[in-house]
Structure formats: structure tokens, C-alpha cells
Amino acid sequence: LYFVLLMKSHLQSYPCPLQINSFWNFGFLLGIAILLQIITGIFLGLHYTSDLNSAY
Template sequence: MKLYFVLLMKSHLQSYPCPLQINSFWNLGFLLGITIILQIITGIFLGLHYTSDLNSAYSSLFFFIREIYYGWCLRYLHSSGASFVFLFLFPHLGRAISYGSYFYHS
């Protein structure tokens, strides 16, 4: 089972057939996908412990930071991940527009 998982990851990440004219801008889509997945996962964990009541919202935030293991790391990972989404999104869209990737070529 473990070897199958390693071979599956290797076939999708390392042995992926790709064109020769790829430059570093093509990494932005992958990084954007990773940061969006990270935002979803950390957002779920933050949402599980957050209460939206006006009197207890502040205390639930500090409960998450102080009492949950690595809660502070998840919170700051979520807040800095939002900045990375926009940092990777705009150059990714700029590459698509400048290369004309939105045209359908038959």
C-alpha cells in the first residue's frame, strides 16, 4: 500500500509529460492550487472552533491560539495564506492573458 502511494505520487508529480517550452511561470498554477487547498483545510479547522456570538468570538479566537496544539500556527498560516493566494493569482492570470491561453485552438 505504501509503495503504491509513492509510485502514484511519482507518476503524477515527477514523471509527468510536459512540453519543452515551459518556463517558471507554469509553477504559479501549482502553487496557487496548493495555497487554495491550504486555505480550505485551515479554514475548516478555524471554523470548527470559532463561535460567531458577539460576546464569545474574541475568547474563542484566543482559545484556539492558546489551548489547541499548533492553533497559533494554523491561524497565522491561514492569514498569510490569503496573501499568498493573491500573490500567486495575479501573475498566474497575467501569464494566461499574455500567452493567450484563453483561446480555443482546434
């Protein structure tokens, strides 16, 4: 309960610039895209096999 109240008070009074435009949203989406690429790249790198018989 304390955590919920803390998050609610933080989000209601979050210091945010008044001149937010679409570039902020675009940058956030680019950040999520690069994180997904890094995570899936690590996952694929861990499960890579060079054997031709077990590749497919």
C-alpha cells in the same frame, strides 16, 4: 517494492510539455495556497465559538 518501481517508472517517463515556463510553477503554488486556505478555513470554522469568555 512494486509500488516504488511503479512510481519510479511513471516519473521517469512522465509526459511533460517542452515549453514549461514560470507560469506553470506559479499556478502550482497558487493551487497549494488555495488548498491551504480551504483546509485552514474548515479547521477554524469547526473550532469557532461565539462566546466572548471562551474566545480568547
